[in-house]
Amino acid sequence: MDFIGAARPSIADPFLPNKIMNDQLEDIRECIGCNICYASDGLAVPIRCTQNPTMGEEWRRNWHPEILPQRKTTLNQEDSTVLIVGAGPAGLEAAHAAGKRGYTVMLAEASSAPGGRVTKESALPGLREWSRVRDYRIQQLTKMANVEMFMESEMTVENILEVDADHVMIATGANWRRDGFGRGTEAVIPNLGPEECLFTPDDIMEEKFPTGAIMIYDDDGYYMGSVMAEKLIQLGLTVSYVTPEAKVSSWSGYTAEQPRVQRRLMDLGVNIITSRSLSGFDGHRAELQCHYGSGSHFLECESLLLVTARTPRDRLYYDLQTYLETRSSDRSIKMRSLSKIGDCDSPSIIADAVFAGHRWARELDETVDFDNPAKYDRMFSCLN
Ligand code: SF4
Incomplete structure (x- = not known):
């Protein structure tokens, strides 16, 4: 009997069968075997997946695993540009999701290779599959004409202002x-x-x-x-x-x-x-x-x-924030949002960094009800 195990692979990519059927093998988001999905179950919290940030949010936040809503455009936002600093798991996913939404994305990475912590950790014993978090996203980004990646591009406050992007997102990771x-x-x-x-x-x-x-x-x-x-x-x-x-x-x-x-x-x-x-x-x-x-x-x-x-590597974010506060009346700066996400905001597991990158891109230029961001189940108490 041939038995195909497809539980975790289907969590990481619910469209796995379709992609195999349609010969889209390079678009498959491969499971990395981290068992964070299993951990969510054991902790009795909404399920999470390192590779698939929409897992568990299909109904709660109305997130489709493959389809993202196109960005909202207004007359003065036709060329909405995004600068993402840091090509680790959060930055790569943010670039991927923002690119899918139709933004013009620039992704700047200080080192010579993308992936941040997943690239470094995948060289350690037993963690080779971590690199799939990077490889899937790089594979997708190379197909997007509206996303550009710049390696060996360490950014300063001055460099970021020169880029003159509408949205700047800092994802520079953390240090032990x-x-x-x-x-x-x-x-x-x-x-x-x-x-x-x-x-x-x-x-x-x-x-x-x-x-x-x-x-x-x-x-x-x-x-x-x-x-x-x-x-x-x-x-x-x-x-x-x-x-x-x-x-x-x-x-x-x-x-x-x-x-x-x-x-x-x-x-x-x-x-x-x-x-x-x-x-x-x-x-x-x-x-x-x-x-x-x-x-x-x-x-x-x-x-x-x-x-x-x-500890978060967040100096660049705070330097930029301070600069903007002192220039709040300067009309020549067109930046409309500055954010930090992933380990640079709150060091955590890789799944959280990927989720943060995805969420940031989903909520860009959208109205989000922060008091009630997710739908929830009402449970009957057996005592009532
Ligand atoms: S959480 Fe990890 S093990 Fe579970 S499906 Fe996602 S990538 Fe695979």
Whole structure:
């Protein structure tokens, strides 16, 4: 019996059968296997999909997975132009959706390659499919005559004003924190140093590698801590993985991956220490506090990789906002909207960045009722 599994592929692209039938293979939005759809189910929140931002919003927001309403035009808006700064998942999806709506879109990216975090993360162990988030959108953008992409184009306030676009959207991503602030600690950890012994996932993805014994402190709790452990083991380092949680990558329980992730690190020989919080590091040893009150513990290590939280890379947005506020009466500036989205606005999972990009483009020049943006179900209580 031939059995075709098409649950997640149909969530990522509900028009998959039609596209196969019509030989539109390059238009298929391929599932990346992240299981965020499954996690939404487990969390009892509206379903989300990393690849398909309309998933779960077909009725609530009236979003069709393939068809977007054309932009509204008025006499003085016939050439409505959009400048998007940053070609990560949020920027790419915003360019894709705004292009489909008929805007003239310019997408500027500081680096030489599009994709932002999905390009960097897809080079890490087990995350190769992340690149499909980039590849689908690039494939679509190259077919749009009204969308232009500019690589190696780092933008300044002056450059943006020179472009003179009607709408400017900043999607410049986020950086991993180096100060220990994380989900569990919720505070900067004092006594972390020396600087040359501290690393973040950004360093590893930029191939700045530590040497010797390293401790990974995972106060993020999703996939990055365990992926970093595998990457550093591959590089031949002695790796300890420490987390305040009771399990490795505990949030991965929602995506049904946690047991496999923990088993993988055990098989790789990672020294796993759970239920301990980091309270200090001096370049030779880390001080850990037991979550259940059994006091301080010490771990010998030469470097520390902090996987805790990320801060938005939003300087450009605020510089531009400040400039515009001081020039509010300048009629020569035609910019009608300035926004920031994705990790640059609120660091989160890739699905949220894609959703934010799509939503921004859908709501451009539209009237949105922010008090009641989504329809909702009224549930009968069995107590009434
Ligand atoms: S959320 Fe991830 S696993 Fe689920 S359908 Fe979308 S891309 Fe596939």
